[in-house]
Amino acid sequence: MINDFMTIGGQWPDIWSGFLNTLMLVGIAGVASLMFGVLLTPMLMSTRAGVARAANTFCDAMRCVPFLLFVYVIYFALPSMGIRLSNWSSGVLALVLYNSAYMAVLLKGAWQDLPVESIESARAFGFHGFNLVRRIILPPVLMRAIPSLGNQLIQIVKDSAFLSIIAVTELTSVMNAIQSTYFIPFAAFLSAVLLYWVLCLCIEIMTSILTRYAEERRT
Known part of the structure; x- marks a missing residue:
């Protein structure tokens, strides 16, 4: 068993390269x-x-389709329609489209939790449309949704593992x-689990820091 982990250590350059690629995938997909x-x-x-129905249809579709099948659709079905993407681009696109629906639903929940009085007061002061959303609604919505958004970012980390297919x-x-x-599945996959755990732990710590900051701002 020790020899297996020593073999894993000898492959560290490749492992580090794969880990950095995972970080890039998660970073790009998370922000986008x-x-x-x-x-x-x-x-x-x-x-x-019509607008609300179209947006809800997209979000419901993404939330009801298994991510693994969605990756297959992006990578194998799009070329049949003349849209050819690299495996990397297909993976990023799948992550972004799939998780944007979850992000939107989480933000919608935080929006619905806002006091109606604050929005009505903003309208009374002349805020409407884009300015109302950008300056009055979005800042508290993002602050309230930080814990949920952090959980979704962890989900993106786990979803990224499916891109190996x-x-x-x-x-x-x-x-x-x-x-x-090298026929060492236990050592290899246990090492992968530990690296994913470290990455998710870092996200949890960052989420906790941002959540405390948001609570201080609200008080």
Whole structure:
């Protein structure tokens, strides 16, 4: 068993490269899905029935489709329609589209939790449309949603492991290649679990710090 972990240590350059790729995937997908989620949220809350229905349909579709199947659709089905993407681009696109729906729903919940009086007061002072959303609604919504957004970022970390099925060279893919070469599945996958745990722990710590900051701002 010790020799197995020593073998893992000898493959550290490849493991580090896979871990960095995972960090890049999570960082890009996390920021982009939050941005798209912010754009989707006003559509979910829109008083126009058609806009709200279209946004809710998209979010419901993403939340009801298993992520693994969605990756297959992006990577294998889009080329049949003339849209060809690299495995990396397909993976990022799948992560962003899939998780933006969850981000939007989380932000919608925080929006619905806002006191109606504060929004009505802002309207009375002349805030309407985009300015109302950008300056009055979004800041407290984002503050309230920090714990949920942190949990969703952890979910993106876990979703990124599925991208090994389309040959994206991330942490799970690298560890799977190592265990296939040296036949040490326990040491390889346990090491992967520990690295994912460290990454998620860092996200939890960051989320806790931001949550305390948001609570101090509200008080």
